[in-house]
Amino acid sequence: MNLPFTSFNDVRPEVASFESYEPGLSIAEIAGRYGLSRVIKMASNENPLGVSPRVREVLEKNIGQAFRYPQSGNPRLVKALAAFYGVDAGRVFVGNGSDEIIDLLFRVRAIPGVHNAVAFRPCFGLYPTQAKMAGVELRQAPLKPDFSFDFPGLLKLVDENTTLVIVTSPDNPSGRAASADELAALAKALPPACLLVVDEAYIEFAGPEHSLLPRLGELPNVALMRTFSKVYGLAGMRIGYAILPPAIADYMWRVRLPFSLNILAEEAALAALEDAGFREDTIALVQRGRRALTDGLRSMGCEVLPSMSNFLMFRTPEGTADVKTLHGELLRRGIIIRALGGYHLPDWLRVSVGTDEENELFLRHVREILGA
Numbered sequence: 001m002n003l004p005f006t007s008f009n010d011v012r013p014e015v016a017s018f019e020s021y022e023p024g025l026s027i028a029e030i031a032g033r034y035g036l037s038r039v040i041k042m043a044s045n046e047n048p049l050g051v052s053p054r055v056r057e058v059l060e061k062n063i064g065q066a067f068r069y070p071q072s073g074n075p076r077l078v079k080a081l082a083a084f085y086g087v088d089a090g091r092v093f094v095g096n097g098s099d100e101i102i103d104l105l106f107r108v109r110a111i112p113g114v115h116n117a118v119a120f121r122p123c124f125g126l127y128p129t130q131a132k133m134a135g136v137e138l139r140q141a142p143l144k145p146d147f148s149f150d151f152p153g154l155l156k157l158v159d160e161n162t163t164l165v166i167v168t169s170p171d172n173p174s175g176r177a178a179s180a181d182e183l184a185a186l187a188k189a190l191p192p193a194c195l196l197v198v199d200e201a202y203i204e205f206a207g208p209e210h211s212l213l214p215r216l217g218e219l220p221n222v223a224l225m226r227t228f229s230k231v232y233g234l235a236g237m238r239i240g241y242a243i244l245p246p247a248i249a250d251y252m253w254r255v256r257l258p259f260s261l262n263i264l265a266e267e268a269a270l271a272a273l274e275d276a277g278f279r280e281d282t283i284a285l286v287q288r289g290r291r292a293l294t295d296g297l298r299s300m301g302c303e304v305l306p307s308m309s310n311f312l313m314f315r316t317p318e319g320t321a322d323v324k325t326l327h328g329e330l331l332r333r334g335i336i337i338r339a340l341g342g343y344h345l346p347d348w349l350r351v352s353v354g355t356d357e358e359n360e361l362f363l364r365h366v367r368e369i370l371g372a
């Protein structure tokens, strides 16, 4: 067999075609660039309330455990999640962010060069990158022009070699949520070897009626992915979890790096799960904030997609500053929001819901910049 490598610098072709990840702008970067004392970040859908006091306390208390390895398989967190959601512990999987779970699902469920996966376009950036890294073809069905889900279009791309279909609901960046009925119908329409993965990173902001969680008993081919990064305010701790068909959960545990969820992350997650007050405050703040931001932006003539999440996708009215100008002007004024060029949506912006004060400040600056 001919070895395709000729140098110790050669890498797999999938790797060679990777471009470096473009991280969002950081607060420190913008503060330095424009000499600002205060910078507000409304770009990464993080929790505007920050870390809950209860989690902070638990982290401080457990700092002395950092020299220990975590318990492999994170049995305490698995048990707590199973109890919290009323599912069998054999279905629960936890990982270093949903990112790790997405990556493992491709590698566990798809044979490189044989199987394919299907998602919408645009979709969360990690799906195409991890599919590529796994050597798996990702087929993408365009969302409708209003960014709602085209399920018949999605189904048309599914064939006998499709082993994963991934739907984000509520979707990022549109904020639209599918109904549980639509998702259940999709699951039932898939061929037997195909697993439907619903990425529910933002589900708490839409409401439990949008989740397939209560219907998993009648839908054996459905997996749900969730995270502690959004409603629980722990994006930096990297904790994701999934509720999987039991056999898949078992295989995922066998291949997961044994200590991928660190010991402090596990303690933080356990505390966050019990902190119902913080979760409810977050949901109330987000629902109030997205209403205020939607109304505010619409009153200036912006087009705003109806969001069921903790962010809004919008564009400026014709005849005012274009989205690029608005984005740049906001940065100069110390407000970071997300330009959607990475999603191939250069005419749109995404703003994460902030605190009431941050939302007001954002609206005031947009109004000034647009002259609305």
Ligand SMILES: *Cc1c(COP(=O)(O)O)cnc(C)c1O
Binding pocket: 045, 096, 097, 098, 099, 100, 124, 168, 172, 199, 201, 226, 227, 228, 229, 230, 235, 238, 239, 240
């Ligand atoms: C934020 C987000 C996640 C969460 O990812 P983590 O790795 O758990 O931080 C998952 N899916 C989507 C679509 C997201 O926007």
